[in-house]
Amino acid sequence: MRRIHNSLDEILTIFxxxxxxxxxxxxxxxxxxxxxxxxxxxGFNNATETVVEIEExxxxxxxxxxxxxxxxxxxxxxxxxxxxxxxxxxGEHSISEIDNKVSFESLLVxxxxxxxxxxxxxxxxxxxxxxxxxIINGVKKIAxxxxxxxxxxxxxxxxxxxxxxxxxxxxESKDEIQEKLEKMPKVKSVLIFAGGDRAGETASxxxxxxxxxxxxxxxxxxxxxxxxxxGQLETHLDSQGLEILETLYNSIENIQDDIGRLKSVPFIQIxxxxxxxxxxxxxQEKKLVEFSMQGRFIRVDKLVANAILDPITxxxxxxxxxxxxxxxxxxxxxxxxxxxxxxxxxxxxxxxxIKVTDDGAGIDPVLLKKRAKxxxxxxxxxxxxxxxxxxxxxxxxxxxxxxGRGIGLYTAKKRIEDIGGTINVSSELxxxxxxxLEIPNSDSLLKSIIVRSGxxxxxxxxxxxxxxxxxxxxxxxxxFIDKEIPVVKMSEVIHSEEEREQKILIVCRxxxxxxxLVVDAIVDERLASIKPLNPLLSNLExxxxxxxxxxxxxxxxxxxxxxx
Amino acid sequence: MAKLMIVDDSNFMRATVRKALEAAGHEIVAEAxxxxxAVALYAKHRPECTTMDIVMPNGNGIEALxxxxxxxxxxxxxxxxxxxxxxxxxxxxAAGAMSFVIKPAEEDExxxxxxxxxxxx
Numbered sequence: 001m002r003r004i005h006n007s008l009d010e011i012l013t014i015f016x017x018x019x020x021x022x023x024x025x026x027x028x029x030x031x032x033x034x035x036x037x038x039x040x041x042x043g044f045n046n047a048t049e050t051v052v053e054i055e056e057x058x059x060x061x062x063x064x065x066x067x068x069x070x071x072x073x074x075x076x077x078x079x080x081x082x083x084x085x086x087x088x089x090x091g092e093h094s095i096s097e098i099d100n101k102v103s104f105e106s107l108l109v110x111x112x113x114x115x116x117x118x119x120x121x122x123x124x125x126x127x128x129x130x131x132x133x134x135i136i137n138g139v140k141k142i143a144x145x146x147x148x149x150x151x152x153x154x155x156x157x158x159x160x161x162x163x164x165x166x167x168x169x170x171x172e173s174k175d176e177i178q179e180k181l182e183k184m185p186k187v188k189s190v191l192i193f194a195g196g197d198r199a200g201e202t203a204s205x206x207x208x209x210x211x212x213x214x215x216x217x218x219x220x221x222x223x224x225x226x227x228x229x230x231g232q233l234e235t236h237l238d239s240q241g242l243e244i245l246e247t248l249y250n251s252i253e254n255i256q257d258d259i260g261r262l263k264s265v266p267f268i269q270i271x272x273x274x275x276x277x278x279x280x281x282x283x284q285e286k287k288l289v290e291f292s293m294q295g296r297f298i299r300v301d302k303l304v305a306n307a308i309l310d311p312i313t314x315x316x317x318x319x320x321x322x323x324x325x326x327x328x329x330x331x332x333x334x335x336x337x338x339x340x341x342x343x344x345x346x347x348x349x350x351x352x353x354i355k356v357t358d359d360g361a362g363i364d365p366v367l368l369k370k371r372a373k374x375x376x377x378x379x380x381x382x383x384x385x386x387x388x389x390x391x392x393x394x395x396x397x398x399x400x401x402x403x404g405r406g407i408g409l410y411t412a413k414k415r416i417e418d419i420g421g422t423i424n425v426s427s428e429l430x431x432x433x434x435x436x437l438e439i440p441n442s443d444s445l446l447k448s449i450i451v452r453s454g455x456x457x458x459x460x461x462x463x464x465x466x467x468x469x470x471x472x473x474x475x476x477x478x479x480f481i482d483k484e485i486p487v488v489k490m491s492e493v494i495h496s497e498e499e500r501e502q503k504i505l506i507v508c509r510x511x512x513x514x515x516x517l518v519v520d521a522i523v524d525e526r527l528a529s530i531k532p533l534n535p536l537l538s539n540l541e542x543x544x545x546x547x548x549x550x551x552x553x554x555x556x557x558x559x560x561x562x563x564x
Numbered sequence: 565m566a567k568l569m570i571v572d573d574s575n576f577m578r579a580t581v582r583k584a585l586e587a588a589g590h591e592i593v594a595e596a597x598x599x600x601x602a603v604a605l606y607a608k609h610r611p612e613c614t615t616m617d618i619v620m621p622n623g624n625g626i627e628a629l630x631x632x633x634x635x636x637x638x639x640x641x642x643x644x645x646x647x648x649x650x651x652x653x654x655x656x657x658a659a660g661a662m663s664f665v666i667k668p669a670e671e672d673e674x675x676x677x678x679x680x681x682x683x684x685x
Binding site (some may be wrong): 082089101127129130133134137138139141142154158179180183184185 | 680
């Protein structure tokens with residue numbers, strides 16, 4: 001049984017590293033067959049029946065592993081661990097007792113009903129957060145808990161709240177859940193909605209619709225274009241019309257928020273496998289590692305989420321394998337025997353900042369320099385540690401089967417940069433290392449106009465443009481709606497040559513209000529993804545983004561707030 | 565009705581809890597006034613639910629709770645403790661306690677917690 005447990009664990013590790021490996025399903029079939037035989041021989045009848053079903057599922061699948069099945073296998077590993085523990089507990093439990101106790105059947109319980117539960121707690125002794133933790137522990141016995149607000153972490157930190165909100169999936173009926181929750185100590189009221197229902201509506205079966213991400217983005221882009229076109233109406237409307245237009249803008253914004261939610265996932269969805277991975281690698285390396293996460297519920301664009309999972313996984317693998325010292329080593333260094341790795345995610349405007357911090361050995365710059373020399377790699381950055389991100393760099397003379405070669409960090413950096421992000425590392429020898437990822441959280445396509453001032457082309461996002469018109473004479477002030485606004489010549493801002501021809505006046509929204517920008521010509525209109533400006537160009541205050549024209553040449557995007 | 569165990573170093577508290585539970589028709593199969601005895605009696609009698617004080621001599625409630633849960637992961641333990649011990653309550657919940665009651669506890673508070681625990685919540 002121990003051998004089967006270890007083998008299934010190994011299969012899960014292979015799945016972690018290479019989900020598309022064809023080895024996985026082949027090995028699973030063999031191990032499940034062995035497991036079925038062994039359980040049957042020992043007398044675990046209930047467990048055997050379930051393993052037969054899992055085995056049939058494996059045979060029904062194609063060549064590559066199915067994530068849902070791997071979730072069941074992971075659960076099976078935990079069940080086997082439980083069985084072994086009970087078997088080894090000095091014969092206190094009979095085989096049939098263990099068979100009944102360790103329910104493999106619960107692994108196959110899949111989609112139940114999704115419910116949102118709101119619980120009011122009435123604890124006059126002000127133990128709300130502890131009471132909420134107790135309720136959450138009870139709920140976990142009858143349902144799968146997806147999320148809690150406040151979260152368990154926040155409750156442990158004694159968060160204050162009015163209502164405990166839980167997002168669960170359960171096989172019990174709404175009435176059964178309601179009855180059980182209402183009987184819990186200090187529960188004042190329980191409201192249950194089917195997942196997605198608004199308050200007051202009857203709970204119903206939740207329906208899901210599978211859509212292409214591309215189609216969702218297309219709807220978002222169409223709305224962006226619509227908003228831009230609506231802007232052209234402004235000068236043709238009276239004050240009542242402008243009020244109606246404002247209402248329409250608000251509606252579009254709300255729809256775009258809804259679309260944003262469709263395109264995005266809670267961060268925890270992509271992180272859910274990490275604690276298990278850390279635990280497995282730490283066990284294999286005979287290390288004690290505590291892994292914590294903060295910011296698990298910020299929402300991340302799906303494409304961004306897909307792109308950053310592998311880099312984060314690589315960084316955390318490295319932290320466990322190469323960062324955290326072994327127990328004996330840590331004792332010698334008078335560190336806690338339990339190493340710690342923390343992942344924190346936070347949102348800053350339209351960026352996600354992810355920090356992975358460990359209290360391990362840190363990175364030795366002397367060792368890095370030496371190794372770089374051995375591999376013939378030139379150190380090009382002032383920060384020696386950056387050599388770690390170079391292709392084929394590794395400080396380890398042999399590939400550890402657990403974390404792989406240095407190519408992991410090179411690929412990780414490339415993946416992050418491909419989506420417009422940055423990755424940096426800082427370290428203190430003996431104390432630990434911090435990896436910081438900054439990722440733009442939006443891949444929105446925006447309409448922009450490409451304009452020219454002298455021989456310099458740049459772009460202005462349609463969101464920054466209020467009005468455009470041709471002017472034939474030089475003016476210093478412009479009448480817009482009911483005000484006189486200043487006029488700024490772009491040629492003076494970017495020191496381009498000024499052309500003596502009719503000009504284009506563009507009314508923009510600045511930091512302090514509207515102003516009019518004068519350029520020489522409108523060259524083009526583009527619907528393109530605007531990426532944040534390369535940090536090397538951060539001194540160019542009047543520009544804050546880049547897009548690419550049809551020839552894939554970069555064009556700087558004007559930061560209209562930086563002009564006035 | 566259910567077979568229960570009461571653990572508290574206070575005779576008075578044990579008597580209060582016993583009275584409440586017996587009045588509801590439950591059977592008290594064991595009582596202990598310290599953590600070490602609590603663990604031994606649990607293994608012997610396998611009560612369906614246990615009420616446990618946290619602060620006790622000779623093995624506190626958290627240690628006893630941890631050992632009981634280790635022995636029987638499905639053990640239903642309700643912590644009874646005084647106000648001001650919230651960090652310990654959270655520790656106990658993290659260690660596997662099902663819920664808690666704050667002293668001074670009304671009889672119906674104790675019964676409510678025990679009933680919920682017997683329901684599996």
